[in-house]
Every structure is written in structure tokens, then in C-alpha cells.
Amino acid sequence: MAADMTYLCFVPEHTDTGHRVLGIHTSEDGAVAEPLAELVDGPAATVLADALNGIVQHRDTAQRQLDAVLADVADDVRAAVSALLPRLARTGAAQERLRVAAALPGLCERGPGLFTTTNCPGRCEVCGTCRNDCAECPRCRQFDCEVCLPVVITPRTAAALDAALGRLADEVYDIAEQTPLAGGGPAIDADTTIPPCVADRDPWFLRRYARAFDDLACDLAAGRRPIPACTAEEIALDLAIQDAERCQHDEPDLHADFVAAYPGSRFDFDWHILQDALFQDKDYEGLLAHPIPLSYDAAEEWFGEFGNVPTRDPERGFRR
Structure with a gap:
């Protein structure tokens, strides 16, 4: 088995003779399905495949799900999975490798319900x-x-944060579409959604900045912690946390609508723990109120990926 093998996903296979989990990985000839483990019952194979897909996608609760299913399987299955996990830790360093796993149906609906x-x-x-x-x-x-x-992110915290990310992304998309350079009317007031130091940027910059909010929302949809991959995402996440907290206190009825579908937890809406747990550092904070416009090169650095967290799919496009 090649040390640099990249797994695309895992799927259960159910036949009259038994149940097993197949690992789909890349090779010189294309995608290859390789048997990973044989199990005595179908549900265990389905849960194991889903848990491994969660590991590949960095799903927040995947390890817990994996531990639960491995507690009741044969020793050879546990050994095979244990040998695989170090390789999976390297898979998904770039999100274009996650397209297949992300497209598969999971045991739970995508979104805040994937958190615990x-x-x-x-x-x-x-x-x-x-x-x-x-x-x-x-x-x-x-x-x-x-x-x-x-718990850092509970289902209701994820739902409230997801709503804030969507609201702010739409605000920035609206601003991008109404700037003079975009052929729209006069630029609308960016208020606090767009820091003053980049309020004069062109629509291409603003659309990528709006996508930073959407990229973080996609993390939540996949059950991943929204760990910023660049400065634009750090700023987007900080503003979204602030907006979610503002909505909770200033618009309680709207906030209640966003979170009503998800189970409650005593760890809900701990916005301070999000600020502590999701950011590598706080070097970006000076940019939030920096009054002087940045140079072109300094502004473009906002989208330079950090390299020590999973990178975004370069072909992901824009929501609008």
C-alpha cells in the first residue's frame, strides 16, 4: 500500500454473503476500490464507512462515532482501521480531495445537527x-x-453562527454588486461588515471576501469547526461571532427561530470559547478598525492561505 495514497471516501458494500467497507483511493490508473474490513452486520459497515468519511472531512464528532462502532467489531477490523488512521490524518489537506466524500449521503443531515x-x-x-x-x-x-x-460548538451554536455568516456574506455580495466599478449605483454603506481599510476595494476583492463567510459556513454544514484558512476568514469569523451574539441579545425572536430545530445544551452560545478555540492568534484584530486604506498587495494578502490548516478547494466558485 503506497504511503502517499489519497483516500477519496469510504463506502459500505452489502451482499448476500456479507458486509464490508471499501476504501476508494487514487492510483496511476484512476480510482480504485480496496476492501478495508469485513463486518458481520450491515448497520456496522454503514456506520463505520460514515465515521471514516467524517475523519477524512475533519468532522467534529467523527472520532467519537468511530470509537463507538469499533467497540463492537472484531479485533482484525480494529487493527485495520488503526493502521489506516495515520494515513487519513494526511488526507484532506486540500479540500478538493474531499469532493467525493462530501457528495455522499451521510447518516445525518448536513448542518448544525452534526455537532454534539x-x-x-x-x-x-x-x-x-x-x-x-x-x-x-x-x-x-x-x-x-x-x-x-x-463543547466548543453545539448544534444551536452552529445554527446561530451559520445564520450570521449567511447574513454577512449577503451584505458583502450586495455591496460588491452595487459598487461603481461593478456597474451598479453608488456604493452602499459598508457599516462594520467591511473594515474601513478595504472599503475602497473593487468587486473582485469584495466577492472573495464574501466567499470567506460562505467557506466558513460550508465548514459548519460539513460538521467541521470553522477554522480560518486565511486573514479574510479570520475577519469574517470574528464579525460573524459578534453578529451572532448581537442577534441573540437584540433580536431574541429571530435568534430563537434559527436554533429551534436543534437540541439544547448547557454549552450553547459560549461566544468567548469560540474566540479562544477557533483562531490561531489575534494578529488580524488591528485590521478591523484600521482607518487607512491598505495597498493592493497588502489587501491581496488577506487571501493568502496559512498552510497549516486544510486549504480551500480552488475550484469551489461563488454562491452568487
Whole structure:
């Protein structure tokens, strides 16, 4: 098996003679389906394939799903998956490699529902009988358990953040379409959605900036933490977190509509933990209120990818 093999996805195969999981990977001759593991029942094969696709796509709860299904399989299946995981950690460094896995139907609908309300495993080895979202556990209440750590993004937090990202992206797209260079009317007031230092940029810059909000929303749709891949995404995420918090406090009815479809958690809407957990650093903050227009080269640096997080698919296009 080649060390640099790139897995595109995993699929379950169900026949009259048994059930197995196939790994679809690239080779010199194209895509190849390789048997990974044989299982005694169909649901286990389906769940295992879905969990491995989640690992490939960096889904937030994929490891937890994988641990759960591996607890009830044969030793040879656990060994095969364990040998595979280091290779999967390198797969998906660029999102164009995720197109096949992203297109497959999953066990859960894409979106905020892919996140979890709790990190409690049900009977924690540290807390003992810890259950019910850790609400009655004195150790978890003080965050003394290293297993039942606070959840960074819950389903309702993801839904509120996704709504904010969509709102702000649409605002920037509207501004891009109404700038004089785009052939529209006078440029509308960017308010705080577009930092002053880039408010004079052309429609091409503004459309890419709007796409930064959409790229982060796509992460949430896939069940991934929205980790910024460039400066534009850092600014977009910071503004979206602020806007989601503003909506929660200033427009409670609208906020309630956004999150009503998802289960609640005691970790919902902890906007401070998002600021701490999702950013590599806060070097971008000076740009949010920087009053002097940036040079062309300095503005273009906003879209230079960091390289130490999964990169965006260069052929992803624009939502509008």
C-alpha cells in the first residue's frame, strides 16, 4: 500500500454473503476500490464507512462515532482501521480531495445537527455515573474532568453562527454588486461588515471576501469547526461571532427561530470559547478598525492561505 495514497471516501458494500467497507483511493490508473474490513452486520459497515468519511472531512464528532462502532467489531477490523488512521490524518489537506466524500449521503443531515450537545461519553471513567449532559455532575460543573470537557460548538451554536455568516456574506455580495466599478449605483454603506481599510476595494476583492463567510459556513454544514484558512476568514469569523451574539441579545425572536430545530445544551452560545478555540492568534484584530486604506498587495494578502490548516478547494466558485 503506497504511503502517499489519497483516500477519496469510504463506502459500505452489502451482499448476500456479507458486509464490508471499501476504501476508494487514487492510483496511476484512476480510482480504485480496496476492501478495508469485513463486518458481520450491515448497520456496522454503514456506520463505520460514515465515521471514516467524517475523519477524512475533519468532522467534529467523527472520532467519537468511530470509537463507538469499533467497540463492537472484531479485533482484525480494529487493527485495520488503526493502521489506516495515520494515513487519513494526511488526507484532506486540500479540500478538493474531499469532493467525493462530501457528495455522499451521510447518516445525518448536513448542518448544525452534526455537532454534539455534550462530550460526556455516558458513563465517564473519571466521573463514574456522569450522565444527562453532565448537568448533575459536580466535577464537570467545575470543569475538573478531562474527559467531559466543555463543547466548543453545539448544534444551536452552529445554527446561530451559520445564520450570521449567511447574513454577512449577503451584505458583502450586495455591496460588491452595487459598487461603481461593478456597474451598479453608488456604493452602499459598508457599516462594520467591511473594515474601513478595504472599503475602497473593487468587486473582485469584495466577492472573495464574501466567499470567506460562505467557506466558513460550508465548514459548519460539513460538521467541521470553522477554522480560518486565511486573514479574510479570520475577519469574517470574528464579525460573524459578534453578529451572532448581537442577534441573540437584540433580536431574541429571530435568534430563537434559527436554533429551534436543534437540541439544547448547557454549552450553547459560549461566544468567548469560540474566540479562544477557533483562531490561531489575534494578529488580524488591528485590521478591523484600521482607518487607512491598505495597498493592493497588502489587501491581496488577506487571501493568502496559512498552510497549516486544510486549504480551500480552488475550484469551489461563488454562491452568487
